[in-house]
Amino acid sequence: MIVCPVCSKENQDHYKFCLGCGSDLPRASGDEAKPLSTATPPAGIAAVSAQAVAAPAAPAAAAATADTAAPAPESAPVTAAASPAPPEAQAEAAPAPPADSPAPSQGVACANCGAAIPPGFAFCGACGTPIGGAAPPAAAPEAAAKVTGASAGAGKLILIKPDGTEGGMVEIPTSPVAVGRDAGGFFGEDAYLSPRHAVFRTQDGKIVVKDEASLNGVFYKILPNQPIEITSGTIFRIGQELILFEAIDQGATGPDDTARMGSPITGLWGRISLIIGKGRLGNSFPIGIDNVVLGRERGNILFPEDGYISGVHLRIHMEGGKVFLTDLGSSNGSYIKVADEKELADGDFILMGTQLFRIQV
Amino acid sequence: MEQARQFVCHSCYSPVPSGHKFCGKCGASLESNVAQSSDYFGALQSPGRAKLILIKGAGVDGMSYHLNSEQHVAGRLDGPIVFADDDWLSPTHANFYYENNRLMVRDEDSLNGVFISVRHPLPVPSGTIFMAGEQVFRIETSAPVDESPEEDGTYFFSSPHQDSAFRVVQILEGGGDGMVVCAHENEVVIGREDSDMNFPNDPYISGQHVKIEFSDGILNIVDLESKNNTFVKIDREKELSHGDYLFLGRQLLRVEITE
Numbered sequence: 001m002i003v004c005p006v007c008s009k010e011n012q013d014h015y016k017f018c019l020g021c022g023s024d025l026p027r028a029s030g031d032e033a034k035p036l037s038t039a040t041p042p043a044g045i046a047a048v049s050a051q052a053v054a055a056p057a058a059p060a061a062a063a064a065t066a067d068t069a070a071p072a073p074e075s076a077p078v079t080a081a082a083s084p085a086p087p088e089a090q091a092e093a094a095p096a097p098p099a100d101s102p103a104p105s106q107g108v109a110c111a112n113c114g115a116a117i118p119p120g121f122a123f124c125g126a127c128g129t130p131i132g133g134a135a136p137p138a139a140a141p142e143a144a145a146k147v148t149g150a151s152a153g154a155g156k157l158i159l160i161k162p163d164g165t166e167g168g169m170v171e172i173p174t175s176p177v178a179v180g181r182d183a184g185g186f187f188g189e190d191a192y193l194s195p196r197h198a199v200f201r202t203q204d205g206k207i208v209v210k211d212e213a214s215l216n217g218v219f220y221k222i223l224p225n226q227p228i229e230i231t232s233g234t235i236f237r238i239g240q241e242l243i244l245f246e247a248i249d250q251g252a253t254g255p256d257d258t259a260r261m262g263s264p265i266t267g268l269w270g271r272i273s274l275i276i277g278k279g280r281l282g283n284s285f286p287i288g289i290d291n292v293v294l295g296r297e298r299g300n301i302l303f304p305e306d307g308y309i310s311g312v313h314l315r316i317h318m319e320g321g322k323v324f325l326t327d328l329g330s331s332n333g334s335y336i337k338v339a340d341e342k343e344l345a346d347g348d349f350i351l352m353g354t355q356l357f358r359i360q361v
Numbered sequence: 362m363e364q365a366r367q368f369v370c371h372s373c374y375s376p377v378p379s380g381h382k383f384c385g386k387c388g389a390s391l392e393s394n395v396a397q398s399s400d401y402f403g404a405l406q407s408p409g410r411a412k413l414i415l416i417k418g419a420g421v422d423g424m425s426y427h428l429n430s431e432q433h434v435a436g437r438l439d440g441p442i443v444f445a446d447d448d449w450l451s452p453t454h455a456n457f458y459y460e461n462n463r464l465m466v467r468d469e470d471s472l473n474g475v476f477i478s479v480r481h482p483l484p485v486p487s488g489t490i491f492m493a494g495e496q497v498f499r500i501e502t503s504a505p506v507d508e509s510p511e512e513d514g515t516y517f518f519s520s521p522h523q524d525s526a527f528r529v530v531q532i533l534e535g536g537g538d539g540m541v542v543c544a545h546e547n548e549v550v551i552g553r554e555d556s557d558m559n560f561p562n563d564p565y566i567s568g569q570h571v572k573i574e575f576s577d578g579i580l581n582i583v584d585l586e587s588k589n590n591t592f593v594k595i596d597r598e599k600e601l602s603h604g605d606y607l608f609l610g611r612q613l614l615r616v617e618i619t620e
Contacts, residue, residue, distance in 0.1 A: 014521065181514070181515070191510065191514065191515065191516045192515065192516050192517075192518045193515065194511075194513065194515045195513050195514075195515070214515075215511055215515045215516075215517055216515070216517065216518045240520065240521050241520045241521075242518060242519055242520045243520070248533065248537060248539075249533075249535060249536075249537035253448070255472070256437075256451055256452050256472075257448065258437070258448060258449065258450065258451045258452075258471075258472045258473070259448040259449055259534070259535070260472065260473065260534065260535050260536035261449040261472075261473040261497060261532075261534065261610065261611075262497045262531075262532040262533045262534040262535060262536060262537075262539075263495060263496040263497050263531050263532060263533050263534065263539055263560075264495055264534060264563075265533045265534045265535065265539075268533070268539070271538075271539060271540075273541065274520040274522070275519055275520055276506055276519050276520055276522035277506035277507060277508075277517060277519050277522075278507070278517045278519075280506055280519075281541065282520065282522050282528075282541070282543050283541055283542055283543055284530075284538065284539070284540055284541035285540060286531070286533075286539045286540050305521070306521070353518070354518070
């Protein structure tokens with residue numbers, strides 16, 4: 001229990017800000033279970049939500065929701081470059097990517113290893129050498145972080161600090177750029193970011209973020225009161241909770257046409273589970289009614305201990321055989337994990353590691 | 362006593378209401394072949410040593426299966442104790458037999474197993490499967506969540522959680538996992554309402570039906586004097602006592618040892 005020094009409200013030990021007045025709370029001693037907890041995402045989300053919800057214009061939102069499934073023609077080479085290969089590894093790394101490459105129409109050859117590089121790539125997919133041979137991956141964001149003036153950039157990634165102010169920005173150039181802990185700057189201090197976490201690129205004038213198989217992924221904020229279709233395996237975040245949605249597995253009959261016995265599933269169509277560790281699920285809740293509401297105080301599934309979840313926060317419902325997630329105007333928003341990549345529009349918010357960013361095009 | 366007056370077809374063992382001349386299931390004539398109200402297996406001389414009484418299931422409730430041979434196979438296809446319509450039963454599901462004059466049941470490597478009623482607090486290993494009402498569960502002990510970073514130094518972001526000694530997993534039809542509750546303060550209560558796992562739509566579950574508790578490193582299943590009992594899947598073989606209840610697939614049977 002932490003007693004707020006400003007308003008004397010009692011707060012739970014893991015709160016960073018007072019639930020009563022929003023003041024910074026002093027750290028309770030001995031509860032530092034995780035490193036770098038000074039900027040946990042819930043705090044960041046909480047602080048910016050008021051302006052965050054208001055700022056993005058509706059047209060941008062429509063664009064964001066309509067383009068969830070952009071094709072990823074060059075996904076294989078980018079993945080190959082995820083960990084820039086040391087020189088001695090080039091020989092074995094080189095042969096594979098060209099075979100997977102989707103026949104670049106006007107690709108260039110890597111100055112280092114000679115592999116073909118599809119247009120639009122900032123790094124060689126085979127050996128990781130930056131195109132042009134200039135800066136290592138880390139240099140790009142760092143350099144860009146200082147830039148504020150107009151340039152050839154397609155957009156900006158603006159860090160939103162826990163108090164809601166802007167904490168710096170990264171220019172997103174027209175060529176792909178990787179962000180992650182290796183990029184240094186404000187990325188370098190976030191232990192929940194993978195060394196190479198995501199790649200931003202421009203495609204048809206839009207910014208696309210691609211999760212580079214990072215440990216914790218990239219999450220985008222959904223707009224309130226707009227149902228977003230989700231599929232089995234979708235992961236989302238509300239408050240401090242990381243939640244997995246799965247469709248109910250009807251299962252197959254065993255050998256000899258014997259059915260696997262179990263609890264009745266009549267009417268059940270999904271379940272949500274709390275993710276409590278890598279590959280570990282905690283409590284799970286089957287969903288058998290058409291309309292399930294998650295909230296701190298009211299609804300079907302309650303999180304009374306999570307002060308970053310609104311009283312009524314999120315709705316999951318089924319309609320016409322499809323499942324939808326709707327943020328019910330929550331204070332801190334609801335975030336869906338980017339499955340592979342996602343087109344972003346001006347004003348969109350994304351979470352990476354423990355940090356919140358706003359996209360500016 | 363209506364049920365007790367029903368007959369059983371000698372050809373397919375289906376129940377035949379009294380007065381019918383042909384079996385509704387297989388069409389066999391019953392004229393010269395009318396079964397007695399209860400079927401005797403093996404040696405027909407005496408009603409003998411033990412019997413199983415069908416309490417609830419796809420067959421004729423109240424029907425008795427006398428166990429007068431040395432072995433009595435039960436299953437969906439293989440008899441003499443056959444429940445052809447129960448797809449939770451394997452073709453050969455279980456065997457009731459006598460060993461040193463004790464009645465035993467053996468799970469014949471069936472898909473779904475044989476369940477027996479729990480009378481007293483029962484210590485069980487992790488992985489035990491049990492039933493309460495219409496619900497099927499699995500108990501699992503759980504190791505603490507690994508909070509260490511990945512090799513590249515990245516920490517995993519997860520929901521807040523507390524270490525929990527074990528969790529109870531609802532098993533759904535088809536084999537998937539349903540509701541899961543991680544034990545809080547080393548016990549999980551299952552029931553219709555006001556429990557840790559609630560099943561308000563299950564008519565066969567009691568308000569507070571069964572408790573799983575973990576103490577001194579041991580998991581215990583404690584039936585909370587439920588109306589319909591708690592059933593635990595047997596490991597392989599189990600001695601049966603008078604008054605035991607068994608679930609084979611959807612068939613609920615009571616053991617009566619008369620000798």
